[in-house]
Amino acid sequence: MENADAEYGGGGRAAPAAAALEAVVEPVVAVTDGTITYANGAAREAFDLSEDERADETGAGNWDAATGFESWSRLEAAIDETTVGTVRHVTLEGDADGYDARVHRSADGATVTFTRTTAETGAVGETESIGESDRAIKDRAINEAPVGITIADPDREDTSLVYVNDAFQEITGYSYDEVVGQNCRFLQGPDSSEDVIAEMAAAIDAKRPITVELKNYRSDGTEFWNEVTIAPVRDEAGVVTHYVGFQNDVTTRKEAELALERRTAELEYILERVEGLIQDVTDVIAGSTARSELEAEVCDRIAVESTYEGAWIGERNPATETVDVRTGAGRYPETGVSATADHPAATALAENAATTDTLEGTTHASFPLSYNGIEYGVLTVCTDRDRAIDERETVILSALARAVASGVNARETSRVLETDAVVAVEVALTDSSVAPVALSAAADCRLEYRRSVHRTDDETASLFTVTGADATADALEAAVADVPDLECRVIVERDGECLIELSGGDDLVGWLSERGVRTQAIESDDGRARLTLEIPRSANVRSVVEAIEDRYSGTDVISFEQRDRDSETRQEFAARLENDLTERQFGALQRAYLSGYFEWPRPMTGEELAQSMGISRPTFHEHLRTAEAKLSRAFFEEDQSSG
Template structure:
């Protein structure tokens, strides 16, 4: 027991908090080193002093402490805690006092500790000061909220209640112009074929006039609407009088009608539907709070447009065909053609069990060996599935983000070929290898987004043709969609590999063993998957006839 008491006493001495123990009469029985060193009379242990009697009852905090301690001593409560200031001439300090009642051999004892909490209190004060500043900012924000009261609701109603995209654009512009201090609003769309941006719908109050010229991406970068589309973020001119190119875009004297301009891209996900350009009567109107409101409005408008497009996609009988050339040696099809010294013709696409895209390409010469996939960006593996006298079929495992992006936009790849100028071999014209890409897309917006994706990723991207055409009542995509819902991943992969490798031709240039090996399965398992897929394909064919 003595050893335990000695250990407890020694431990108490080392604590960085002041500790004292009093008896039922308030007399101090013991203190620790921190207690003795805290007061002005160093080394005084205060043992025998009536702790309760020494308190300054004229001090509010001391009086409260005495009342709490007396309640603990009398057994009215087991614990008591309070925070109090104890400032010195040199610094401000705060402490936490905590008292706990216990007994020793039936005698009442109360432990009293004081813990300095100055850092925490200073942090709380800083938070309170910050909160006060925020309250002031909130009060300053009220005039903005008063001005735009109902604007979000009105624009939302206009966007959601419209039946067509044109109606959304018209009603939104009219609603915005009806709100002070806006005097002109227009929503522009970008023509993907010539990269020109022009207002489609607009509304104006008074003499405010539209821009003098049509806008072109890539050349008219000083215009905020063009910058907004190019950069994907809000662009602002706070004062036209200080804007050097103002007279280039707006008629002389336009500053009499409006002084500041903001352009906000209308973006849903990675699809951009256009740009909202808004004009205000005064300079410096588009502050941080105003732009937050406009950004929210733009999101609402783009969401409504996306919903309309989604509904139209379910009922439309048209498809957008986009034909693009890419002359960038870093593009994986071009790089593969150069590495193999051959032109490549796209045959089709499937997916491995882990989701990796597997593309099939026909080489225009017999290929015996393939380069290491690590040498070609965007390619994780290349396999020769079958060889012919003057050609070969390649299976290419792809980790290229563009292929994934095409899939996310609903693109059906029709052509993905690599050729050289004048049909020369890639060996003699490596730098001239170009990639011809043709895809079918569900909407004009998805076509625009696909073009932007390619343009951002590669150099030498050129739009060759853009066509909106009617599609038949039942398309190959419809058949594939139904098949994919009934086939397992392995069955679909086996069927596609067999087809692209000309397994169904006679004589065969590839065996079931080769195809099974490419899927890392046994020959019998491959044929089980293939027969099951063939049966389901025939069911689809004859049941739909």
């Protein structure tokens, strides 16, 4: 070990290293050839080293080690056995000195740092608790502080550590002997921020305090986030003699902050990218006039998004057990996929749920196109990006798929009114939730569907003619009282027949209409109804029928028939009606219309019109009413009769 002047300085005032050791609360001495050449304040107080023997004011001196310590023989043996440049821990338990020691060996001697092990020592005739002294209280406070504390000496090579407290050892997993004499950078690792490290170095060079957060590594290699505060310690002359460091494990808080930052960044990323996509797809849905156009434009819009490689819409093909491609853009399987394959598109259709999987390095996310229980296919997007399609993006794309399905449903529903190519399906129902089934079971009557109208509250009211023994207002009202939520209004009552309006309860006709199905006929008696439905051939007829079977128990499919609707032009309809009217009936209807008779107020009376035809007023009204009846029958019924 170097001599005291070289090691700790001299020259009339405490050198920086000596000043630092004066601040250390543990006793520290330098020993060379059995002589104590330096003792800090804590050592001089603890071991009662005579002030008179001090050579100067720096702590340097010339004390006999054997006289200063009862345990000198054990310390001397440890010094001799310690290899130069290493540290040895010496247990002095049971000695009168009441300390353990750490021996730091150099070429010329050793530095010994003492750790208190017993509670009591003192002068002759007096017992004093060292633990209650000011220095011992500071010692205990630093050692028991809940944050790591280090002291580094800038005058030592690489600004190495000269002290660490217990909390530092607990936080890092390194022992005192492993770290004293090293620069604190041993805590850094591959993911420690170079910018933060440079920031700390700049603060140390500028001799100013700094607080940073840095990823550090424990002795076992595990990572932790360290809130590090470094502050310079200056002597009375303002010279920096040491740096004190405070380490606080903030891993839990930091990970929560980083997780929040990641979630926020992901949300902003998704919103920025998907918001425009949703708006564009919504515009496509609103502006397209046909299903094929809608589907193609949706796939095109998704495929041009920079984070997606492609998009396609497929449809289940029961005959081939495949999911066939209806349209696609960018990257997509032009031949489709097997309906039984381990592919997200097949799984999404089978489970009616969004499904994501990675196949051959490409992520496929598939979303069923389903609306009101009717399956319209599956939308699949593909991406090779590093960022996975997470839960938030899945929710957004699922909503987009529902919007597409709603648009397809609207196109298919409108096609039922426009197309002549339909599939006529006859089914039988016995489900008592269906109003005509329940009413025909509760009363001895037969119901025949006439027409439905949509009210302002979106409820559908259906007109039925009722025949049979119970075709009276009183009997029907009594029967309806036993059917929950069903309302029945008798519009016209004749002998053995009533015209009624049914509303409330299960809205069968409205439910079918929302799925693009036209109800042609409903005939119900004795708790059983037979329905004739028309579904566009372009629609997924199988899916519609399955939806009916799922919704209504006791459903039997009677027949399927592809056919074309009878198309009749306006001129053909007018010619047929004119042929059905007599000359007087046609004349009365034509004169009434052309003269404004159906307007209000009427510019001409019935009597004036009768006179213009040269007939009596009662005769004119008879011809007019008969013509009106034939016109109504031609509009509302398929079969007309002359008369």
